[in-house]
Amino acid sequence: MTSIALPKPEPRGxxxxxxxxxxxxxxRSFASTSVSIEDISQLLWAAQGITHVQDGVKMRAAPSAGATYPLVASLEVPSDGCPDLEAGLYRYDPGNHGIEPVLESSIHDELTRAALDQAVVGDAPATIVLAADEERTRQRYPDHGRRYVRMEVGHVAQNVHLVCESRELNCCPVGAFSDAELADVLVLPSSLEPLYLLPFGNRPDER
Known part of the structure; x- marks a missing residue:
């Protein structure tokens, strides 16, 4: 599967x-229109994108304890979710600001079921899912690593939510789901635990 380069993120909104x-x-409601690849690019960059290099370390958009960066962002796109992407599942590659196809067919129904059939997930034209390799942070901070990972996923979710707001997109963080079912749908290795879903989309015309 070929990596897909994303448009360069625009840091000035x-x-x-x-x-x-x-x-x-x-x-929790979305227009029945697809989202743009530019929106997807900007949101993934806000979640886990590289912002600068410090002491040889590529620093990302959200704080991470000891720059351990335990989070992995996946992108789920249903049919007609984005005109520039096939339906399926992708993993974000922060270093190259691109996405790697994981599954090249729709998993939207399965994702919605794993999220307890919540309409906000079922109606969304795209969803970012955050998972964590907690051990990456616990190795450095054995006493508080678990806490730090939970803090970090909150930082990332707020970044995404604020960029959605600035781009007039709707977003609703979702924490209710079947852990095992979601991990299976996302084809996550046993080292990764799903923590948060961020369904997003264009705003419906409320006039």
């Missing part, structure tokens, strides 16, 4: 951070 915070809300 039209909405201030303060404005995005003030207007942020968990929005």
């Amino acid at each position: 039209e909405t201030s951070v303060e404005r995005a915070i003030a207007t942020r809300a968990s929005r």
